[in-house]
Amino acid sequence: MDSVTQAALGAAVAGAVAGRKCTPKVLLAGAALGTLPDLDVLISYGDPVSDMVKHRGFSHSLFVLIPFSFLLSWLWQAWRPTRFSFTHLWLLVAACLVTHPLLDSFTAYGTQLFWPINAPIAIPSLFIIDPLYTVPLLLVLLASLLWRDRIAKLCTAGLAVSSLYIVWSVSAMSVIDSRVEQQLAGTPLAGQPVFITPTPFNTVLWRVVVKGENHYFEGLSSILDGDTEIDFLQKTLGAWPEQLGSEHQQMLERFAGGFIKYEQRQSQIVASVLRMGMGEQLAFQFALAENSNGWTSIEPVRVESPRGRLAQIPNLWLRLLGNQDIDANLCHVSECPQQSVPLASR
Structure with missing residues (x-):
């Protein structure tokens, strides 16, 4: 704290x-x-x-x-x-x-x-x-x-x-956990790792991350939601090059319990911890490898994540109160480039 x-x-x-x-x-x-x-x-x-x-x-x-x-x-x-x-x-x-x-x-x-x-x-x-x-x-x-x-x-x-x-x-988190378990039952994501944590400054609106094989699914659920179905956004997990060893990459994996996504940004691989942050605003991101005639590990470099916009605060409040037209990136679903799809189709 x-x-x-x-x-x-x-x-x-x-x-x-x-x-x-x-x-x-x-x-x-x-x-x-x-x-x-x-x-x-x-x-x-x-x-x-x-x-x-x-x-x-x-x-x-x-x-x-x-x-x-x-x-x-x-x-x-x-x-x-x-x-x-x-x-x-x-x-x-x-x-x-x-x-x-x-x-x-x-x-x-x-x-x-x-x-x-x-x-x-x-x-x-x-x-x-x-x-x-x-x-x-x-x-x-x-x-x-x-x-x-x-x-x-x-x-x-x-x-x-x-x-x-x-x-x-803890009780509120248990309620959200039950919702997620019920929604994932009978889908390809049943039994997959799930991470649940509150959104900023409250314990009413919760962020849910489900880790699949090649993708992760991020959604929001409020205690005040009338409809307990969570709209998940599907996002790419990425992968670390199998042939490339890195002590720091292994440290991050252990710390985050496997909730890490990998992205190639220009000539570098950036590892982002999914446990802290929301949407693309993830608090801990590190460049761990670069491509110079093949991937090689480098000394970790902290990468700054995009800062939250003040314009998102009203959306956060609306979503907390149960407005389910707001997605995990805290934008109106109709305005977001990524649309949610039913879990059964994934």
Whole structure:
């Protein structure tokens, strides 16, 4: 999640754990602890693919954060004794640190909760920025500064609301998953890999990607849709040259769970991660090979994806409300170059 959300979560957790001993300084410390794991973005792993794949690695691991919380609590007590017992202080520090990667695990990026074990956790039920999750936390923190005798209760209430929102997001994703399963049943795509994630800033409108043999199918489904049939757009997956080995290509495949598309752009092969983004606006794209008398692997180069247009915002809102004349590229179906076709014909 974004830094503002993580800081708000850390502060609210600190307020709830500190109880009657909480002060504005404790909230500030909690906010700092809540953003600490993301400092790994300052580490360069040598190339853009490694930087992406290894983000949310060791600094988000429970096997690292829990021992680190003991060390940090001991140093804190030794440097500046507090009103907290060591156990109470450790619980506060550990809770602020650990809730950061736990929240991150509900996004499409995924989190290495058990690093060095390579088993990333991703339950993609939240967009990386979601005001409906963040705003309640910010409101209770603001209220805590006004009613300092109620900080713990306010923070606990804020955490309860935000946690219920996560429960809602997982439930909504389950509804969309059931729709997709029912629609794919009896078609050539039954049993194929499916990826479901919310569209920007909400948990009502969901993006669905189904991976076939040579194509992938992208569609949108809103909880408010009257007709639960999803209009999918068929797009080409492309392929990586079989004879061409590339460690970075394999890293991307593992990271994305196979949800990668390959395109030849001029003299290069560009790999795009389908898990993050929408339509042609995919957040992570890398040039991995070039053609110079035959394909050869190159050092990865980050390719900028097209930026979203402000004109798409009204379409996003209309589609969220259940207008099914808007497709996965967030344009009116009648205006789009690619038209959806029934799954049975694919």
